[in-house]
Amino acid sequence: MIQYALKCDKGHGFDSWFQSASAFDALDKAGHLSCAICGSEEVTKAVMAPRVSSSAEVVSEKPLTQTRSDQEKALAEMRRHVEENADYVGPKFAEEARSMYLGSTPERAIYGEANGAEAKALIDEGIPVAPLPFLPNRKAN
Known part of the structure; x- marks a missing residue:
């Protein structure tokens, strides 16, 4: 799995998970990507900082399936x-x-x-x- 920061042509930023980089490319080529906020189909990858974890990183006590907002x-x-x-x-x-x-x-x-x-x-x-x-x-x- 890979997480990408994405943005639409209206300036909305959001992120999403994909099975692989090639899965993202296939969905993009088929026109199956849209903005999670406004629905625009003009979605591109946004600039992302690499995610680096350290041994001191604190693990959240919330389970991944818990609704947060x-x-x-x-x-x-x-x-x-x-x-x-x-x-x-x-x-x-x-x-x-x-x-x-x-x-x-x-x-x-x-x-x-x-x-x-x-x-x-x-x-x-x-x-x-x-x-x-x-x-x-x-x-x-």
Whole structure:
């Protein structure tokens, strides 16, 4: 795993973990990176200082899975709500959303994956969609 400091074209800074440097490159090339704050798809690596640990480094007593801030609590609650109340349709999100909008499929709450071009096409067609600020559990690792 590798952690990168990232920034978007709007000046927002955030960081994220990737399986490897090549995994970051593949996601970037496929257009699957977006700003964690505003959703912009113009994301680049930011300048980072190397992380050097020493033997005197103090280990946090908080477990890694403990929620630390109100924002993290809100995101965890949003994830729980979406996963309990909507159907995961995976990479067929755009197809399913369009089908429901046209009346071919009964309306229901769905979530899944769409690249930037698919999302833009849905919005241009007047189909109401919104990005989620997290990856589905099936795609998080």
